Amino acid sequence: MIDNSAPMPVPAPPATGQTRREAIILGLFALAGAALTSGCSSDKADLDEYLQKHFKDLSGDELKKVLARMEKKYSEQYGKPVTVSATPPLEGVLFGYALDLSRCIGCRRCVYGCVEENNQSRNPQTHWITVLEMDKEEGVNLENSNAYYDHETVPAPGKFYMPVACQHCENPPCVKVCPVGATWKEKDGIVVIDYNWCIGCRNCIAACPYGARRFNWGTPHIPADELNPVTEYLGNRPRQRGVVEKCSWCIQRTRKGLYPKCVEVCPVGARKFGNLLDPDSEIRYIIENKRVYILKEELNTQPKFFYYYGL
Amino acid sequence: MQRMRLIRLAVAGASATLLLAVACRPVQDASPRYGKAAGAAVAEEKGAPKAASKAAPKADTGVAGKAGAPIAKVAATTAALYPVAPPPFSDGVFPCSQCHSPGDKVNRTPHPVEFHEDIVLHHDEKNRWCLDCHDAQNRDKLHLADGRLIDFTESYRLCGQCHGPTLRNWKAGEHGKRTGSWSGTKQYLLCASCHSPHSPHFKPLQPKRPPLRQEAIK
Numbered sequence: 155m156i157d158n159s160a161p162m163p164v165p166a167p168p169a170t171g172q173t174r175r176e177a178i179i180l181g182l183f184a185l186a187g188a189a190l191t192s193g194c195s196s197d198k199a200d201l202d203e204y205l206q207k208h209f210k211d212l213s214g215d216e217l218k219k220v221l222a223r224m225e226k227k228y229s230e231q232y233g234k235p236v237t238v239s240a241t242p243p244l245e246g247v248l249f250g251y252a253l254d255l256s257r258c259i260g261c262r263r264c265v266y267g268c269v270e271e272n273n274q275s276r277n278p279q280t281h282w283i284t285v286l287e288m289d290k291e292e293g294v295n296l297e298n299s300n301a302y303y304d305h306e307t308v309p310a311p312g313k314f315y316m317p318v319a320c321q322h323c324e325n326p327p328c329v330k331v332c333p334v335g336a337t338w339k340e341k342d343g344i345v346v347i348d349y350n351w352c353i354g355c356r357n358c359i360a361a362c363p364y365g366a367r368r369f370n371w372g373t374p375h376i377p378a379d380e381l382n383p384v385t386e387y388l389g390n391r392p393r394q395r396g397v398v399e400k401c402s403w404c405i406q407r408t409r410k411g412l413y414p415k416c417v418e419v420c421p422v423g424a425r426k427f428g429n430l431l432d433p434d435s436e437i438r439y440i441i442e443n444k445r446v447y448i449l450k451e452e453l454n455t456q457p458k459f460f461y462y463y464g465l
Numbered sequence: 466m467q468r469m470r471l472i473r474l475a476v477a478g479a480s481a482t483l484l485l486a487v488a489c490r491p492v493q494d495a496s497p498r499y500g501k502a503a504g505a506a507v508a509e510e511k512g513a514p515k516a517a518s519k520a521a522p523k524a525d526t527g528v529a530g531k532a533g534a535p536i537a538k539v540a541a542t543t544a545a546l547y548p549v550a551p552p553p554f555s556d557g558v559f560p561c562s563q564c565h566s567p568g569d570k571v572n573r574t575p576h577p578v579e580f581h582e583d584i585v586l587h588h589d590e591k592n593r594w595c596l597d598c599h600d601a602q603n604r605d606k607l608h609l610a611d612g613r614l615i616d617f618t619e620s621y622r623l624c625g626q627c628h629g630p631t632l633r634n635w636k637a638g639e640h641g642k643r644t645g646s647w648s649g650t651k652q653y654l655l656c657a658s659c660h661s662p663h664s665p666h667f668k669p670l671q672p673k674r675p676p677l678r679q680e681a682i683k
Contacts, residue, residue: 262673279677301676307669411646422667423642423659435647436638444639464639 178205199223208335209240209348209387221387228385228392232378240387241409243342249403250343250430250437251414252446253317254464257424260285260308260315267419268319271404272390273382275374282368282401283319283416290314317416320345320366320401321449321457328358328367337398343430343458344403346388354396363450364457367400403427430458440464547636549653552617555583559617561604571601587664598623598662624656 202223206212212220221238228236265283274280286299290312299316309315326345329337336351337358359367373395385391386406393399404414408427417425428437437460440446446460552559575594578584586594600606606614607623615622625632634640638651641659645652659667 259667259670260672261670262675265676266673281676284676302678303672304675305672308672309669408647411648413644413647418644420642421659421670423640423654426639426643428647432648436643439637440639443637464634 199227203350206350208351210338224387224391231392232376232381232383234378234381234383236381236383236385236391238385238387238391239406241405243340243344244409246429246431248343248430248458249322249408250428250441250458250460251322251403252426252437252440252444252460252462254424254426255314255316255461256463256465257422258285258315258317259422260287260303260310260313261421263419263421264317264416264425267415268401270380271382271407271415272402273376273385273392274399275370275372275376275393276380277375278372280368280370280374280399282366282399283317284365285315285317287313287315316461318364318366318449319416319459320403321364321455321459322401322403324456324458325454327361327363327453327455331357331361333357340388342409344388344405344408345400346402346405347398347400348388349391349393349397349399352397354398356398358398363453363455367398369398370395547621547653548650549618549621549655550658552620552655553658554617559605561599565604567602571596573601584663587666588662618655620662621656624662628656 202219206220207216209217217240221240224238225236228238262285265281265285268274268282269276269280272282274282284301286296286301287303287310288295288299292298294316303310303313322339322343322345324339324343326337326339329339329345333355334351334353336353337345337347339345354369356369359369370393374393376392381392382390384406386402386409389402389405404412404416408414413427414425417427426436426440428435430437430441432438440462441460444462444464446462448457448460573596578595598607600608600614603614605617607617607620608614609623610626621632621635631640635653635656641656642654643651656662656665
């Protein structure tokens with residue numbers, strides 16, 4: 155068993171990794187030279203991007219340069235100023251989430267609120283949240299759930315709804331299987347992805363028992379006027395083709411003290427978010443006073459996403 | 466002599482009662498654990514000077530005597546504890562005193578109201594009607610079961626008289642929608658913002674479009 159409480163070892167062992175990297179650098183020198191002499195400056199940025207280190211290995215200065223490079227790239231691409239920040243986790247904070255199944259009416263406001271906030275591809279379509287419809291009579295049975303329901307109004311009689319997204323496990327299987335360490339759990343409990351380090355092997359998608367991860371099969375397309383320009387390196391910055399993405403609990407909002415977008419748009423107040431380490435938080439009130447349960451408890455993934463019946 | 470003794474006894478008795486009352490108070494106030502709730506109970510009393518003069522028979526009125534703050538001040542305190550969105554009035558109906566004046570003769574027997582025909586009461590309508598919540602004399606206020614007036618911005622106190630556990634959960638942040646900051650100032654909504662007080666059942670919504678099926682994504 156790999157101990158996942160420790161930070162993932164970054165696959166750059168001094169001996170082999172260095173030589174490989176050096177080889178690549180050497181090999182590309184000729185290319186870079188050619189590009190520079192031909193006067194094409196964007197190739198320089200491409201090369202920097204290609205040679206960029208793992209997020210956790212970046213020094214302060216290097217990180218600043220990376221963020222500046224990305225801001226320039228996205229601002230040019232979308233024709234408006236885009237900010238990319240790398241907000242560190244807050245001290246003494248472990249995030250938790252609760253969702254009241256007795257209140258959710260399956261209106262999918264959260265799905266599309268999330269798409270807009272987190273710059274998910276409109277075409278091909280990517281949704282981080284899946285809302286499952288199930289029979290009240292049968293209870294929670296994921297195998298007989300339907301994500302494609304299309305009613306005039308919701309809730310439909312005899313049905314209940316269970317939105318599912320990344321459960322931000324304390325023991326995340328997706329992190330275990332990533333061969334390059336491109337996904338890891340942050341100190342505040344958020345499981346993040348470095349889109350620039352992901353190689354697109356999709357092992358994490360196979361490992362996630364909640365179906366929470368999405369792969370960019372095609373080049374993501376977002377209309378420029380719909381792009382949310384406030385972005386985070388490990389969160390909602392525009393992704394490229396061939397990388398995996400998923401819910402980050404709106405890292406660009408929550409690390410600044412705001413509620414995630416899905417909490418803000420939920421018309422019935424079924425979604426609750428807060429600091430598990432703060433005994434006065436609403437999330438702690440729910441865990442201590444309501445009968446909460448987690449999905450697929452038997453897998454020992456230890457999600458920090460709690461479902462409960464509030465009524 | 467006998468008289469002195471009696472007086473002394475009476476004084477002792479009275480102070481004992483007072484002490485008891487003060488000692489009992491924290492029980493009612495004991496929920497500050499989940500934040501903000503502390504002040505709510507304090508807000509419950511006040512007003513009625515006659516209650517204050519009754520020498521504190523119950524925890525309820527015990528402290529009210531010495532505080533004796535005017536209602537307006539109390540309302541302000543509670544409002545600060547639970548920053549709520551403005552009450553969802555229909556256009557142009559508030560203040561109600563535009564049409565209703567305090568001197569109006571009021572028929573207090575439940576009867577159909579012709580003017581407000583758009584209001585259909587589906588909220589225990591067999592047992593309740595307008596003036597159980599709206600005040601007959603001061604139409605710009607609501608009143609609690611014991612007659613104390615409250616503002617529309619504090620209507621959750623009125624709702625909580627019947628829906629106690631819901632009010633408790635609302636104060637703790639479990640019931641109802643919160644926006645703003647998980648670590649700082651939270652914006653609360655009044656009960657009436659989601660549940661029309663006259664027919665409180667949450668109305669069905671039109672869902673947003675379903676996700677594309679896998680085979681439709683190219």
